[in-house]
Amino acid sequence: MASNEMKLLGAWPSPFVLRARIALNIKSVEYEFMEENVLVTKSDLLLKSNPVYKKIPVLIHGERPICESLIIVQYVDEVWASGPAILPSDPYDRAVARFWAVYLDDKWFPSLTAILMSDGEEAKKTALEQAIQGLDLLEEAFTKCSKGQNFFGGDKIGYLDIALGSFLGWVRVIQIMANVSLIDESKTPNLFKWDQDFSGHDAVKDVLPETDKLVEFSKFLVAKVKGSGTK
Amino acid sequence: MASNEMKLLGAWPSPFVLRARIALNIKSVEYEFMEENVLVTKSDLLLKSNPVYKKIPVLIHGERPICESLIIVQYVDEVWASGPAILPSDPYDRAVARFWAVYLDDKWFPSLTAILMSDGEEAKKTALEQAIQGLDLLEEAFTKCSKGQNFFGGDKIGYLDIALGSFLGWVRVIQIMANVSLIDESKTPNLFKWDQDFSGHDAVKDVLPETDKLVEFSKFLVAKVKGSGTK
Helix, strand or coil: HHHEEEEEEEEECCCCEEECCCCEEEEEECCEECCCCCCCCCCCCHHHHHHCCCCCCCCEECCCCEEEEHHHHHHHHHCCCCCCCCCCCCCHHHEEEEEEHHHHHHHHHHHHHHHHHCHHHHHHHHHHHHHHHHHHHHHHHHHHHCCCCCCCCCCCCCHHHHHHCCCHHHHHHHHHHHHCCCCCCCCCCCHHHHHHHHHHHCCCCCCCCCCCHHHHHHHHHHHHHHHHCCC | CCHEEEEEEEEECCHHHHHHHHHHHHHHCCCCECCCCCCCCCCCCHHHCCCCCCCCEEEEEEEEEEEHHHHHHHHHHHHHHCCCCCCCHHHHHHHHHHHHHHHHEEEEHHHHHHHHHCCCHHHHHHHHHHHHHHHHHHHHHHHHHCCCCCCCCCCCCCCCHHHHHHHHHHHHHHHHHHHCCCCCCCCCCCHHHHHHHHHHHCCCCCCCCCCCHHHHHHHHHHHHHCCCCCC
16 A cells, blocks of 8 residues: 555654554554644644544544544554454453553553642652552453463554553653652563563564653653643 | 343443443343442442443453443444444444544533533533534534434444434433433434434334433432532
8 A cells, every 4th residue: 555545643752643653563554654743733634634633643544534543543453454463353352452441541541641740749649559550450451361472462462552552651751750660570570571572562663752752752741731731 | 142141230320331231132132131229339240340440331241241331332243243233344434433432422421411410500501512512513423424324323223323322311301401402303403313213223212211210310310419519
């Protein structure tokens, strides 16, 4: 497929955009990456392609936009069904992977960002506790999902690997900025090993943002969010 | 399948539980409905089956719990793949249906409930405007999804029909309690016609809660929520 048939509207620091990139890499799909700087302005193409949320990522396949990162990953899996499967083949395993992916977006990632963004030590401490509790749940989920292999998806990267793995850059940022330990060899040995396998994977390693660059961006983002008086 | 192999933990007023019931009806799957009174207490089976959220619905298939209504609907569709399809067959149509289903849960239903639950006329007015804007978007989405047929899913009830249709009882309650018009023959003619077709469908009509009963329940719920000082 020619790259002009597939466009991804995204931004390099976004974990949600990263999900789409990893899914496209797994399926060896070429695409044009169109960097948006959504903190400054939004392109006409973005506003037209995602009028409801006006948010990245948007995958544009031909003329048709697909929005929301987890929906994009499922779309890519279904359209390029002949490539390596992303969703598990068993319906129950799919339901479990979908459950944890929704948990990550609804509960866990908000706790993670609140470690950086909250005002006051008490709120930061609560956020840290919630993020660590979430990692304990995911450590346990890994045992059940991976069935003794390297990834949540078994012997290959799957849906939940992508859903959680897209946040690893921000986990590293928060470990540095807040001087905390999140994914840890002693407390979460499964996730610690998984992090190494995932981050070094061919579909991932070239699109994971560099930690130093992400740390600099996070300083800018925190200043902007706190400066605007919103959370 | 014998009913003792399939249990649904639910409560009759819950739109999210209704989704699971409609999906099971579409596939003609027998199940035991186990009514939970979550406003008073939660059963040990619920706490054990959904330890993360402790929320209904939970479908228990054999010994395995499946949580989250939209995930349950997809699970039912995938396990009983030989029955009438619930998700569209085309990957793009699936992505569109999934997009609107997430929109309903994340944005639209919170606006709908805020019409009843908000304190102050200004907040209620804002919620009503947001709910109506959402219905305008869904009215437009209906044209694209239905392709000239009776349902979002085309000639049969599909994923988005279930996702939105499960809220119809609460739409009626809010129309009565707040004395507003939401799904309206003049403003949303597609949704008005669709409401009639959906509500009268064999898989739906016997599980849709009666409006009078739901109105009474809503009075109790509003008093309870407002009395506890939470929203």
